[in-house]
Amino acid sequence: MSSSRLHSPLYLLSFSLLLQLALATPPLFHFCSSSENFTPNSTYETNLNKLMSYLYSKTPITGFGSGSLGVSPNKAYGLALCRGDVQRTDCQACVAEAETEIQKRCQYNKGAIIWYDNCLFKYSNLDFFGKIDNQNKFYMWNLQNVSDPVYFNEKTKELLGNLAEEAYVSPKMYSSGEMVIGESKKLYGLVQCTRDLSSVDCKKCIDGAINELPSCCDGKEGGRVVGGSCNFRYEIYPFVNT
Numbered sequence: 001m002s003s004s005r006l007h008s009p010l011y012l013l014s015f016s017l018l019l020q021l022a023l024a025t026p027p028l029f030h031f032c033s034s035s036e037n038f039t040p041n042s043t044y045e046t047n048l049n050k051l052m053s054y055l056y057s058k059t060p061i062t063g064f065g066s067g068s069l070g071v072s073p074n075k076a077y078g079l080a081l082c083r084g085d086v087q088r089t090d091c092q093a094c095v096a097e098a099e100t101e102i103q104k105r106c107q108y109n110k111g112a113i114i115w116y117d118n119c120l121f122k123y124s125n126l127d128f129f130g131k132i133d134n135q136n137k138f139y140m141w142n143l144q145n146v147s148d149p150v151y152f153n154e155k156t157k158e159l160l161g162n163l164a165e166e167a168y169v170s171p172k173m174y175s176s177g178e179m180v181i182g183e184s185k186k187l188y189g190l191v192q193c194t195r196d197l198s199s200v201d202c203k204k205c206i207d208g209a210i211n212e213l214p215s216c217c218d219g220k221e222g223g224r225v226v227g228g229s230c231n232f233r234y235e236i237y238p239f240v241n242t
């Protein structure tokens with residue numbers, strides 16, 4: 001009957017909690033998007049590093065930051081965006097993690113993009129501001145099938161369409177909401193654009209993503225189309241912070 005034995009489950013618990021705090025969340029996805037590399041200690045690297053510290057401090061204030069630094073051909077362009085419901089401290093933590101991780105995964109690459117649940121970070125030696133990113137995109141979906149796919153797909157499209165209407169005219173280019181489906185179930189969704197896009201292009205980008213619903217998540221309980229300029233997500237459970 002040693003007390004240490006009695007306490008051991010507690011130790012295990014706190015150890016795993018500590019581990020969770022120490023081990024960062026893995027990113028959802030990333031692309032090293034340039035065919036060109038920069039050399040270590042080059043002007044481009046210096047510009048990129050300065051841009052990263054700027055975006056690290058700037059982004060959490062409004063949830064979006066963009067900027068460019070240097071003179072062509074060593075000019076670096078970058079942006080960071082936090083999900084519309086993410087608090088300032090979580091936003092900053094996510095941008096910090098994204099910047100650290102992308103430098104490991106795309107070391108010396110002149111362009112890259114990385115996504116997390118809470119944020120995205122993108123940089124390039126090419127000016128991409130205000131242009132819809134059709135290159136960098138991925139899908140995620142829940143493996144579970146819904147029982148009535150025709151009805152469910154229609155409702156998903158309707159919810160995301162409604163959210164798109166709200167998002168493109170809102171200052172944060174973000175909208176989240178829910179809809180009752182069937183008798184007592186609910187569908188939850190969000191849509192968001194990077195704020196370098198014009199309002200019209202934000203709408204165009206989200207509409208394009210919604211059109212990919214059949215290829216992404218046909219009859220699935222949850223799904224996401226995630227791009228460099230906009231994304232949507234829907235689930236049958238709440239996932240947005242309120």
Ligand SMILES: *[C@@H]1O[C@H](CO)[C@@H](O)[C@H](O)[C@H]1NC(C)=O
Pocket residue numbers: 040041
């Ligand atoms: C880059 O600069 C650091 C610090 O000045 C130096 O230690 C390192 O050797 C340099 N690397 C290259 C490849 O020049």
Ligand SMILES: *[C@@H]1O[C@H](CO)[C@@H](O)[C@H](O)[C@H]1NC(C)=O
Pocket residue numbers: 143144145
């Ligand atoms: C969902 O439906 C697909 C296609 O009919 C099937 O291959 C898959 O096994 C189903 N998934 C689950 C989790 O039942």
